[in-house]
Amino acid sequence: MAVFKPENVEDLYEIGEVLGSGHFGQVRQVRERATGTCWAGKFLKIRKGACSRLGLERSSVEQEVEILQAVQHPNIVTLKDVFESRAEVVLILELINGGELFDFIAAKDNLLESEAIEFMKQILEGLGFMHSKNIAHFDLKPENIMLADKVSPQHNVKLIDFGLAHHFNQGEEYRSTSGTPQYIAPEVINCEPLSTAADMWSIGVITYILLSGMSPFQGETNQETLGNIIAMKYEFDPQYFSMTSSMAKDFIQKLLVKDPNDRMTAEECLLHPWIKPITRTQLAK
């Protein structure tokens, strides 16, 4: 069993404002007393007693910490420290000031292709690094993609929320039906064995949204959304895609593929001509 620091987190950090909350618990800004540096504290309630339904299983928190410790990358949020009290675990994480990609898109309806390509490159760099370590995120969506700051034109991307992430052991079969309906792959809905390819389906959905502001499979209800995914019912509506390049559509089509084995991997995405245009020299050959 992983051991986290037993010190009282408030002895080392001044607890500040709530930045946000979700299924995971609360995220608060915290200030390191020794240095004055500000961090993000992710406060997780831990289930006490086998019959309790409140809070998270400690084992799932241990898995998230193990994964965060394994994936140190410029496009993945950094974990600095972990504290535990009787019924709470606090993850001390780098503070990300640029907000969620979701809000960035909402403020702009949709993005220029050049902006979308820059975002996708960074998302794919971070995801490719995770996948190279046999770790899948399993909850990729614009809300879990944050921007390091609001001002730099490069919008340094940070992947967050590894609460559903999984580290595959050699030859292991893993199934889960967790995730957010709009973004989950057909094999998740069908409760089939999963792989890192499920993340690549989500990348296809995220790219579609970045370029159009629309969600490819969203229905009136979750049930309808799931039905649309299983039926592969989506289109590039000219009302939203008339200005989108055929290369961008090809990129999406090579990800929204029912058979996970036929989907592009993160590495293949980074070599796709939409992301990595063929140079004049290459064309001249």
Ligand SMILES: COc1cc(-c2ccc3ncc(-c4cccc([C@@H](O)NCCN(C)C)c4)n3n2)ccc1O
């Ligand atoms: C590592 O796992 C997470 C990290 C973070 C995280 C890390 C650093 C950081 N700096 C600022 C913030 C922040 C700022 C405003 C709102 C939120 C959060 O409530 N919403 C983030 C996405 N949400 C859908 C999980 C988080 N965060 N959030 C949030 C949720 C996580 O599950």
